[in-house]
Amino acid sequence: MEAPPVHGAAHRKSSSGDRPNRAGGNRPRLPLLPDDVIHHIFSFLPIKDAVRTSVLSKHWRSTWTTPTNLVFDGFRLRFRDPLSLYFPCLVDSVLSKCTSPTVKKFHLTNFKYRRRYAPKLDLWLQFALGRRVEDLRLRLSDEPWIEYKLPPFLYCSSWLVRLEVNWCRFWSDETIRWPCLKFLSIEDTDLGEDMLGRIFRGSPVLECLKLRRCYSVRNIIIDSTSVKDLVLIGSKKSHSYVDKIWAPHLLSLTLSGLWTWCTHMFRLDDISSLVEAKLAFSIRTSLFDDKRERCDWLKELIEKQCGVPTITIGVWCLKEESKESCNEEDFLRSWKGSFQCLVTYLKQVEIIGFKANCMGSKHVLALIKFLLGDTLALEKMIIKADLRARNGQKRLQAAVLSELLAVREKVLSYQRASKNAVVIFYYPFELASF
Secondary structure: OOOOOOOOOOEEEEOOEEEEOOOOOOOOOHHHOOHHHHHHHHOOOOHHHHHHHHHOOOOOOOHHHOOOEEEEEHHHOOOOOOOOOOHHHHHHHHHHHOOOOOOOEEEEEEEOOOHHHHHHHHHHHHHHHHOOOOEEEEEEOOOOOOOEEOOHHHHEOOOOOEEEEEOEEOOOOOOOEOOOOOEEEEEEEEOOHHHHHHHHHHOOOOOEEEEEEEEOOOEEEOOOOOOOEEEEEEOOOOEOOOOEEEOOOOOEEEEEEEEEOOOOOOEEOOOOOOOEEEEEEEEEOOOOOOHHHHHHHHHHHHHOOOOOOEEEEEHHHHHHHHOOOOOHHHHHHHHHHHHHOOOOOOOEEEEEEEOOOOOOHHHHHHHHHHHHHHOOOOOEEEEEEOOOOOOOOOOOOHHHHHHHHHHHHHHHOOOOOOOOOEEEEEOOHHHOOO
16 A cells, blocks of 8 residues: 655655655654744854755745844854855845744844944834834944944834943934833943933833943933842943942942043942942053052942942952052951941852962952951852963963962861851863863
C-alpha cells in the first residue's frame, strides 16, 4: 500500500533517484513551526541574518517581513557584504517590506549620523511609533559632533516603556506625554533642567533614569515619587556638570565612570529614602588640584550615605585619602568619623577593584577591619579583586594570586561585631590570563 504524502516534506535528487528527506517521521520540521515561535527565533538574529532565512523554505520567504523586533547595528555590517552596501538603504528596504502590525523593539545603533539623514530618521521613528513600539533605542555615532533633533511626534507616545537616546537634541518647548515609560537613558545631550522637569511630569511611572554627559543640567531635582533609580556616569572628556542632587524618594543611586575634578563637584542634598548606593567612580586629577579639598568632598559624600543599608565603594575613593595618610592608623582616624554613622544601619558593603600589592591596600584592609569589627547589623561584605594584568604584562603573576590568598586569610581572621556577617571574596578570573 502506498504511503500517503507528507505535506511540507523536502525531497532531493540523488544518484539512486528521488529520495525523501531523512528527518524523523513525526519530528516537526522548521517550516512547520508556529509563526510566534519563528518570530521568537528571529528576535535573537541580526536583521541581515533574519533576511537570509528566506532561502530555507517557501514558507519562510515572507516570514522575516513580520518581525516584532527590529535591530539595526551599523558595526555588525561588514565591508563588501551584499546586504550592507549602504546602511540607510538597508533600513529603508527592510521597513518597506515589514508587514507586522506591531513592533515591540526598534534599535538603531552605531549609525554614523549626518544632517542629510534627518528626514530618514524621522520616517524610521514614525514607522516605529506607528506600530506601537515599546523599546526604542537610538544610539548615533559621536563623530562628528552633530546632534539629531528628535521629532515632535516622539514626545507623545502611549506605548513607550523603554527609551535610550544619545547625541540627540530635545525640543525645549515640547510637552512630554509618556504614560507607560519606565526606563530612560540619555547620553551626550544638551539637556536643560526645564526639559528634565517636563520629563518627570510627563512620565508618571518612570522608575529608572540614566544620565551621561547631559550638559546644561546643573541641578537634578527629582520630586517624582515613581523614580527610584538614578545612574550618573562620568566621562573623562568633561568636567562634572551637576552641582546638586535632590531626590527625597530615590531608593538607589549609582555614581560611576571617570570624572574630571573641578572645584564645583556635585553635592548630595536630600536622599533620605536611599537604601542602596554605589560609589564606583574615579576622578582624573592634576598636580594643581587641592588634595585636601578633594578628600573633604569624598568624606562629605560618604557621610551623606548615613542610614543606607547597602553600599558599594570603589577602591579609588579609599586610595585618595590614603595618599594623605602616612600609615594605617592615620588613615583610619581620618575616615572613622565618616564611616561611624554607617555602622548602625549598614547591612551590606561591597569593595570593588581591590589590589593586594598596590599603594593603599594596607589602608583599605584597615578600613575592612574597622567595618567588620564595628558594624552591628552587617550581613554581607563582598570584596572584588582586580586581577587585570599590569601594563606590559601579558600574564598575571603567580605572586599576585599568592598575595590575594594571604589577604583573604587575614580578612577572615578579623573579629566581627555581627554574628551574621559573611565575607565573600570575588576573583574575576575571566579577566586574567595565566
